[in-house]
Amino acid sequence: MADAPRSGDEERTAVVRRIPEATVARLPLYLRSLFELAAADVTTVSSERLADLCGVNAAKVRKDLSHLGSYGTRGVGYDVGVLLSQISRELGLTQDWAIAIVGLGNLGHALANYRGFGARGFRIVGLFDADPARVGELVAGIRVRHVDDLPHVAAETPIAIGIIAVPAAVAQQVADRLVEAGVVSILNFAPAIITVPERVSLRKVDLSIELQILSFYSQRRAAKGDATATEATA
Amino acid sequence: MADAPRSGDEERTAVVRRIPEATVARLPLYLRSLFELAAADVTTVSSERLADLCGVNAAKVRKDLSHLGSYGTRGVGYDVGVLLSQISRELGLTQDWAIAIVGLGNLGHALANYRGFGARGFRIVGLFDADPARVGELVAGIRVRHVDDLPHVAAETPIAIGIIAVPAAVAQQVADRLVEAGVVSILNFAPAIITVPERVSLRKVDLSIELQILSFYSQRRAAKGDATATEATA
DNA sequence: GCATGTGAATAGATTCACAGCG
DNA sequence: CGCTGTGAATCTATTCACATGC
Numbered sequence: 001m002a003d004a005p006r007s008g009d010e011e012r013t014a015v016v017r018r019i020p021e022a023t024v025a026r027l028p029l030y031l032r033s034l035f036e037l038a039a040a041d042v043t044t045v046s047s048e049r050l051a052d053l054c055g056v057n058a059a060k061v062r063k064d065l066s067h068l069g070s071y072g073t074r075g076v077g078y079d080v081g082v083l084l085s086q087i088s089r090e091l092g093l094t095q096d097w098a099i100a101i102v103g104l105g106n107l108g109h110a111l112a113n114y115r116g117f118g119a120r121g122f123r124i125v126g127l128f129d130a131d132p133a134r135v136g137e138l139v140a141g142i143r144v145r146h147v148d149d150l151p152h153v154a155a156e157t158p159i160a161i162g163i164i165a166v167p168a169a170v171a172q173q174v175a176d177r178l179v180e181a182g183v184v185s186i187l188n189f190a191p192a193i194i195t196v197p198e199r200v201s202l203r204k205v206d207l208s209i210e211l212q213i214l215s216f217y218s219q220r221r222a223a224k225g226d227a228t229a230t231e232a233t234a
Numbered sequence: 235m236a237d238a239p240r241s242g243d244e245e246r247t248a249v250v251r252r253i254p255e256a257t258v259a260r261l262p263l264y265l266r267s268l269f270e271l272a273a274a275d276v277t278t279v280s281s282e283r284l285a286d287l288c289g290v291n292a293a294k295v296r297k298d299l300s301h302l303g304s305y306g307t308r309g310v311g312y313d314v315g316v317l318l319s320q321i322s323r324e325l326g327l328t329q330d331w332a333i334a335i336v337g338l339g340n341l342g343h344a345l346a347n348y349r350g351f352g353a354r355g356f357r358i359v360g361l362f363d364a365d366p367a368r369v370g371e372l373v374a375g376i377r378v379r380h381v382d383d384l385p386h387v388a389a390e391t392p393i394a395i396g397i398i399a400v401p402a403a404v405a406q407q408v409a410d411r412l413v414e415a416g417v418v419s420i421l422n423f424a425p426a427i428i429t430v431p432e433r434v435s436l437r438k439v440d441l442s443i444e445l446q447i448l449s450f451y452s453q454r455r456a457a458k459g460d461a462t463a464t465e466a467t468a
Numbered sequence: 469g470c471a472t473g474t475g476a477a478t479a480g481a482t483t484c485a486c487a488g489c490g
Numbered sequence: 491c492g493c494t495g496t497g498a499a500t501c502t503a504t505t506c507a508c509a510t511g512c
Contacts, residue, residue: 022503028446032425046471055427058471059505066473074472074512091446092453099445106347110340116425116442121449161448184455185448187441191266191350193289201451203444207421208350210437211333212262212325214395214419215355217435219326221418256481280493292493293483300495308489308494 019090023064027087029054030061034084046077093121100126100159100183102174103166104134104144107189111165112140122161126153130170147177154181161185168192253324257298261321263288264295268318280311327355334360334393334417336408337400338368338378341423345399346374356395360387364404381411388415395419402426 033053037045047065051058065071065078068086072078088094099122101108112127127139128147137144145153153159162178164171164186171190178186179196188194188204196202267287271279281299285292299305299312302320306312322328333356335342346361361373362381371378379387387393396412398405398420405424412420413430422428422438430436 020503024447024450025443027450028440028443029427031446033427048471053427055429057505059507060503062472063474063504070473072472074510075470076512077471090450092449093446095453097445097449097452106340106344110344111441113340114441122442122445160452161445185452187444187448193263193267193287195289199455201448201455203448205439205441205444206262207345207348207439208356209259209262210421210439211331211351211356211395212265212327213258214421214435214437215326215331216258216261216324218331218394218419219329221433221435254481281495282493291483293485294481296494297482297496304495306494309492310490311493 017067017069019067023067024091026054026056026060026064027091029056030064031084031087031091031093034080034087037080038084043080044077045080045083047072050078088120091121096121096123097160097185098123098125098157099161099163100124100128100150100153100178101163101165102128102147102150102178103164103190104129104137104139105165108165109139111163111189112142125157125159126150128153130166147174150177150181154183159183161187164188164190164194166190251301251303253301257301258325260288260290260294260298261325263290264298265318265321265325265327268314268321271314272318277314278311279314279317281306284312322354325355330355330357331394331419332357332359332391333395333397334358334362334384334387334412335397335399336362336381336384336412337398337424338363338371338373339399342399343373345397345423346376359391359393360384362387364400381408384411384415388417393417395421398422398424398428400424 030050033050034045036053047058047061051061054061065083068090071082071086101111101124104112104127108127108129112124124140124142127142127144128150129135129144130147132146134144135146159178159181160183162183162185164174164178166174168190169192171188171192172194175186175188175194175196179200184199185201186196186203188202189206191206191208194202264284267284268279270287281295282292285295288295299317302324305316305320333351335345335358338346338361342361342363346358351358358374358376361376361378362384363369363378364381366380368378369380393412393415394417396417396419398408398412400408402424403426405422405426406428409420409422409428409430413434418433419435420430420437422436423440425440425442428436
């Protein structure tokens with residue numbers, strides 16, 4: 001469904017666990033449910049129970065978790081705390097990632113104020129906009145800087161993840177600037193296809209595409225007399 | 235990757251074209267590029283060119299389009315206008331879909347003001363919030379109503395698509411209310427797993443999951459010396 | 469006994485490579 | 491000749507079913 005991660009050299013000293021892309025996309029889901037279980041002081045969970053909580057199939061949970069190693073106990077289940085830390089480590093959430101948001105329109109504001117960043121692993125270190133009227137404004141306690149300052153800021157505090165929340169027309173040039181500033185992961189909210197060097201990870205979130213997909217299934221359902229369900233955005 | 239649409243009875247009068255889920259997710263992508271081509275007065279496009287514009291592989295484009303029927307001309311390519319209307323029809327964008335947004339925090343505001351709704355096929359017919367302080371407010375020219383009014387509003391103007399932009403803790407109950415009000419498609423922005431009856435289509439957009447996936451690949455890249463790229467959210 | 473972990477079976481998506489047609 | 495349309499090959503993901511081990 002997406003470009004698969006490619007490894008430069010297949011032969012390495014140790015076994016480089018290759019975690020399937022589909023599995024990676026589900027780990028955050030498991031993590032969230034595990035946090036909820038931990039908050040409720042549940043210490044052990046079966047694949048069945050976890051699967052229910054996440055809305056997936058139990059066999060899938062077991063296979064996914066088996067890619068991380070064997071952290072379950074037969075006849076018992078998985079230790080919630082152990083799984084939490086294994087998945088967190090696997091996802092790289094034990095370190096924290098510096099985030100910059102470019103574009104502070106409605107969406108940029110919403111993203112900047114999003115709770116759950118600081119929560120675990122992510123920290124906003126920069127807000128940028130090209131509109132002089134917005135520069136200097138305080139959003140979520142952070143001062144908005146001009147996008148031209150991106151290189152300066154990035155030189156001081158390296159930025160790991162860049163979030164693009166600008167109009168489609170300028171998305172590509174913002175991406176280019178982010179890449180130039182050393183950003184290695186980009187999350188694009190602009191409804192435009194952007195390209196980045198191969199070494200940079202790129203994901204996109206596109207509202208209108210989601211709506212159109214829903215439209216397709218709605219129509220399909222209306223046409224036949226029958227039900228249809230879809231889950232998404234893995 | 236997601237639950238596949240299931241058809242209730244496989245045997246039907248005519249050949250019910252079964253369009254693969256992965257293809258459905260790409261059609262909106264093609265559509266966007268086709269609009270751009272049309273705007274630039276380009277009348278014909280090859281699978282190769284379209285693939286470039288969308289960042290996919292040419293064979294994939296051809297196979298995807300072949301699921302809609304044969305609308306290309308060998309040796310020439312596809313007619314932009316014809317493809318536009320075929321894909322629009324297939325996605326159900328020739329009718330327009332009534333949308334309601336529940337939750338008018340930062341994100342809800344951003345969504346309500348999102349340009350590209352009215353653009354094609356989608357029209358916001360209701361904004362709802364549970365906070366009395368927000369009720370009555372005018373957002374994007376529409377008055378916010380209390381979520382308790384949902385049934386009334388839906389009875390007058392049927393709502394096809396519900397967008398959930400409320401905190402995770404209340405996402406499920408909002409979903410339940412939407413379903414009860416007759417909504418058949420839901421787009422969930424809350425970071426929570428919600429369940430709906432099988433007849434209802436559900437997709438989700440989850441910022442923190444996207445970030446965690448990027449984190450995974452960033453860490454992976456840091457660990458090895460090598461590059462990794464991912465594309466997402468189909 | 470019971471739930472994990474995993475080979476084997478199945479399903480789905482992508483890519484290849486080329487026949488077929490304008 | 492050039493590009494579509496598509497079978498066949500490949501790769502990826504899901505699901506089944508059961509041996510394994512606590």
